[in-house]
Amino acid sequence: MSFIRCEALACWYLRQARDLPWRHTADPYHIWISEIMLQQTQVKTVQPRYAAWFERFPSIASLADAPLDDLLKAWEGLGYYRRARFIHQAAMRIENEFSGRFPRDFDALLSLPGIGRSTAGAIASFCFRQPRPVLDGNVKRVLRRWHDQPEATDKELWLLAQQALDGAADPALWNQAMMELGATICGAKSADCNSCPVSEACISAWQVDTAVEKQATVAVIDLHWQVALHLCPQKGIWLSQRPQTGIWAGLWTPPITELNDAPAKAPTHVHLLTHRRLHLYGELADGAPSGTGQWVDDISQLALPTGIHRLLEKQRSV
């Protein structure tokens, strides 16, 4: 049965997979960056940023040599900025420990910051044709439905993923096809079983609509941040760097003071994160700014979080 599934799925993939830029290469540097960008980030969001990245950083060496701020700037708007920090650290390790050549060994891949088991599986299979599975949100959903195990744990899913891969002739093609199936046919909110190439082998087929998807409800916590706007016609705006941990780690913002209670006035801008609701109160500040920071004439040169960009837009329009 496994063989039949492989043939049908591979055939379907080759016939009508989406044409995505990172599917035209097996170069580890390109695959690596695409996989990091795609972590918890939709294909449509990554697509326009993929080519731009390599124009700015044509090689791993150019990453290792660049200041972290340059990587953060290139990452602006992608979110999860820790990923850019990990890329920088990994690039330096590849240069220093692996003589600038991307490691092929699976455990060596796993040892690089930002590369977990699934991303390592993607690189190992796409670049080096090793039989390592990918287990992202798409593949997890497909496997849960395929085996009708909506409550399967990660450990169980990794086992199912490896078993399925072991029956495939081409690990890279199999991994791509599984993700493609989850992204286009076997969606989280919609399952088009009529179009599915492997519905006959799927235990959940035709009843996915009634299957209850377990979804963890995330508590959203309100935060109230006062944003001090020191504006100077000559010198620009005063920015300081966020701490290296926490929200917007390492990014540049006007000085932020966390308020214990919601002020009486309405926030200038409300910025939503996955589990935080940031109420931002722009406050025009007089006098010399205190603390460490710098006057910035052109904010397009530094990495600012999206929420701060929005705040400044609104503040200017007032």
Add this chain to the structure above:
DNA sequence: AAGTCGGGGTC
């Protein structure tokens, strides 16, 4: 096993 970490697409 649960919590932390962004931002945008999509319905």
Add this chain to the structure above:
DNA sequence: GACCCAGACTT
């Protein structure tokens, strides 16, 4: 609004 997305890392 709510939910989800080619997850990794820390505790």
